[in-house]
Amino acid sequence: MPAFMFEKISPPVRRGPIAPIVLKQRGVIGQILDRLVQARVKRNLRKGKGAIARDPQRPE
Numbered sequence: 001m002p003a004f005m006f007e008k009i010s011p012p013v014r015r016g017p018i019a020p021i022v023l024k025q026r027g028v029i030g031q032i033l034d035r036l037v038q039a040r041v042k043r044n045l046r047k048g049k050g051a052i053a054r055d056p057q058r059p060e
Contacts, residue, residue, distance in 0.1 A: 026034075
């Protein structure tokens with residue numbers, strides 16, 4: 001039989017609404033990478049055929 005025992009303590013009960021999560025602004029490097037990826041995707045879609053390849057900003 002052990003000489004001492006540990007008492008299990010339950011976590012405190014949360015009361016009230018959960019605080020909203022604040023999104024961090026992306027860094028400059030992340031923004032540059034996003035622009036490069038968007039340009040590459042656009043270029044690849046133009047090479048393909050079909051309705052997806054059309055540029056929605058360009059009047060026909």
